[in-house]
Amino acid sequence: MVKTILIVEDQQVLREIMKEYLQDEGYNVLEARDGRQALELFHEHDVHLVILDIMLPELDGWSVCRRIRKVSNVPILMLTARSDEDDTLLGFELGADDYVIKPCSPPILLARSKRLLDNRPVHGRREMLSGGGIAVHLPSRTVSIDGENCSLTHTEFEILAYLMENKGIILTREQLITKIWGYDYEGEERTLSSHIRNLRAKLGEHAKHIVTVIRSGYKFEERP
Known part of the structure; x- marks a missing residue:
């Protein structure tokens, strides 16, 4: 198409x-x-x-x-x-x-x-990611929270999916920027912080699962 x-x-x-x-x-x-x-x-x-x-x-x-x-x-x-x-x-x-x-x-x-x-699924990538009441369907690029649809931008979706694919693992800001925007990205870390802030706002109380690790980066962690 x-x-x-x-x-x-x-x-x-x-x-x-x-x-x-x-x-x-x-x-x-x-x-x-x-x-x-x-x-x-x-x-x-x-x-x-x-x-x-x-x-x-x-x-x-x-x-x-x-x-x-x-x-x-x-x-x-x-x-x-x-x-x-x-x-x-x-x-x-x-x-x-x-x-x-x-x-x-x-x-x-x-x-x-x-x-x-480019919305093509990566070979070998799981179709569904879930944790903490959040479900991500990669082929359709849809997200639901406790069964209710959550509307994310392209970049917000990519950040959430990458964090959830690496559940429990600390991803540095550099790793996230490289994954989401590429090696040639000229933006600053404040760009990433802005998208993380917007993503958390949309996740509401489930934003607690995106954990900031001081001086390191971020990780997705299922919290009570």
């Missing part, structure tokens, strides 16, 4: 460069020049990934991200020309999965996009 990527970027030249590069890789690409058009296209088409600029006319990227997250867990990759880390963390709090600072090279954009689009 050909996957569809929605590019939301007000700079036409940059938008066309990204579109051409992604189309050459076999993706179907939709373009939006502002936030309102982005939401219209998102609701009209079956979109598998949104590449979303922050500074947009009509509605900014944060507003678009917030509205998409109300109805969908589609992966969102944010583009920002800002170097202010607080802006990036705000994007994560609103549900973004990853970010790229502009100007970005097409190979980096493609690599980040493929990571978010």
Whole structure:
């Protein structure tokens, strides 16, 4: 199945460069020049990934991200020309999965996009993970808590699944960052901390099973 990527970027030249590069890789690409058009296209088409600029006319990227997250867990990759880390963390709090600072090279954009689009099960990986009232079904990428559905973003799901696959084992921050984002990731540990915080908020009282190990990392541990 050909996957569809929605590019939301007000700079036409940059938008066309990204579109051409992604189309050459076999993706179907939709373009939006502002936030309102982005939401219209998102609701009209079956979109598998949104590449979303922050500074947009009509509605900014944060507003678009917030509205998409109300109805969908589609992966969102944010583009920002800002170097202010607080802006990036705000994007994560609103549900973004990853970010790229502009100007970005097409190979980096493609690599980040493929990571978010790649939902293939790893050979030999168990289909179901469970513990502490949390159940993770890997093929369908669904999570339930005490039998009730829990809606997670792509990155939140990957973090939870990796922790549960290594139940009782301390995973360093470096291990988690490498597993979730890859060896070439340029983000900082605060990025991981932000996603962990969002994940815990969604798990509610079951967040106690994600244990912070001071100066080491995190582990999943079934606690009473």
